[in-house]
Amino acid sequence: MKTLGLELYSKMYTARRxxxxxxxxxxxxxxxxxxxxxxxxxxxxxxxxxxxxxxDQIYATYRSHAAFLSKTNDVERFFAELFGKETGTAQGKAxxxxxxxxxxxxxxxxxxxxxxxxxxVGASFAQKKQKSGRIACVFFGxxxxxxxxxxxxxxxxxxxxxxxxxVCEDNNLAVHxxxxxxxxxxxxxxxxxxxxxxVFESASTDVEILYNTAKEAISSIKLNSRPSFLxxxxxxxxxxxxxxxxxxxxxxxxxxxxxxxKQDSLDMQRKRLLDExxxxxxxxxxxxxxxxxxxxxxxxRQAACPEIKSLYKGVYYEEN
Numbered sequence: 001m002k003t004l005g006l007e008l009y010s011k012m013y014t015a016r017r018x019x020x021x022x023x024x025x026x027x028x029x030x031x032x033x034x035x036x037x038x039x040x041x042x043x044x045x046x047x048x049x050x051x052x053x054x055x056d057q058i059y060a061t062y063r064s065h066a067a068f069l070s071k072t073n074d075v076e077r078f079f080a081e082l083f084g085k086e087t088g089t090a091q092g093k094a095x096x097x098x099x100x101x102x103x104x105x106x107x108x109x110x111x112x113x114x115x116x117x118x119x120x121v122g123a124s125f126a127q128k129k130q131k132s133g134r135i136a137c138v139f140f141g142x143x144x145x146x147x148x149x150x151x152x153x154x155x156x157x158x159x160x161x162x163x164x165x166x167v168c169e170d171n172n173l174a175v176h177x178x179x180x181x182x183x184x185x186x187x188x189x190x191x192x193x194x195x196x197x198x199v200f201e202s203a204s205t206d207v208e209i210l211y212n213t214a215k216e217a218i219s220s221i222k223l224n225s226r227p228s229f230l231x232x233x234x235x236x237x238x239x240x241x242x243x244x245x246x247x248x249x250x251x252x253x254x255x256x257x258x259x260x261x262k263q264d265s266l267d268m269q270r271k272r273l274l275d276e277x278x279x280x281x282x283x284x285x286x287x288x289x290x291x292x293x294x295x296x297x298x299x300x301r302q303a304a305c306p307e308i309k310s311l312y313k314g315v316y317y318e319e320n
Contacts, residue, residue, distance in 0.1 A: 008207045009269045011046035015066035023243040031082045033095030038066035040237035043265035045070045047210035059116040059138040062097040064109040072104040076296040085303035114147035121153040124164040137165040143174025157227040158196040164227040171236045176251040203233040205265040235260035
């Protein structure tokens with residue numbers, strides 16, 4: 001049985017290694033989908049998904065690789081979807097930006113900024129009415145906070161005291177535009193505290209700190225029957241969309257990246273585990289994950305493409 005520290009590392013390593021393999025394979029042009037990479041931000045979804053109950057639901061953005069893998073641990077169907085194959089999570093029709101698996105609690109990902117936020121609030125309303133005890137957790141970036149739907153959704157969740165966990169992955173960017181250019185206020189958390197919700201924030205890249213903060217936020221939802229908001233700072237290592245660096249574009253510096261890279265969450269957690277004397281276990285875990293990923297890519301390559309008629313499936317609701 002894995003310890004908490006190993007569980008968190010496993011989630012982050014799976015996401016990081018999966019994206020490294022995407023970077024290696026993407027130029028072959030077999031994955032016919034845009035890629036919004038999670039690299040550098042893996043600690044947040046890993047921590048939150050570990051803190052959630054397995055029956056809780058998550059809703060994600062187009063930058064959803066780490067969230068999907070942290071919630072489902074399904075690298076095989078993940079890569080099948082990226083390769084556009086019928087063995088993927090949506091038979092190859094969703095690609096990277098809309099990947100989901102509702103049977104494992106990842107309800108949807110959306111390419112439209114902030115669009116999953118009201119959906120998650122609606123789901124939390126349903127959970128409250130059904131008295132299921134489940135939480136609806138929604139991930140979004142700081143760019144989404146510029147959308148009115150976020151504030152409308154937060155207002156409804158607070159007014160109706162819904163079991164919603166809002167998670168802002170704040171990398172200080174909306175594509176290429178920094179927060180200070182877009183936002184006419186200094187502190188998001190100060191604004192949030194004017195609402196009837198529990199507010200938690202952290203600028204740490206330590207996944208265990210983020211996990212403990214997420215656990216407290218989830219406990220607060222159940223303790224006082226109102227939503228919680230997690231405001232976590234992070235840094236996106238790669239370009240907005242694609243598998244490359246983009247420091248030559250001019251909107252951010254390589255020096256800024258290097259400062260964040262010194263406190264990389266994966267490196268930090270690995271060092272902690274090694275210091276605890278778990279070196280052999282960590283190396284075996286990494287080898288196991290590497291093999292799973294390589295096998296999944298091989299299976300995805302060999303899998304069949306969906307038939308043309310599948311384009312007409314899933315357009316309207318169908319009874320099973």
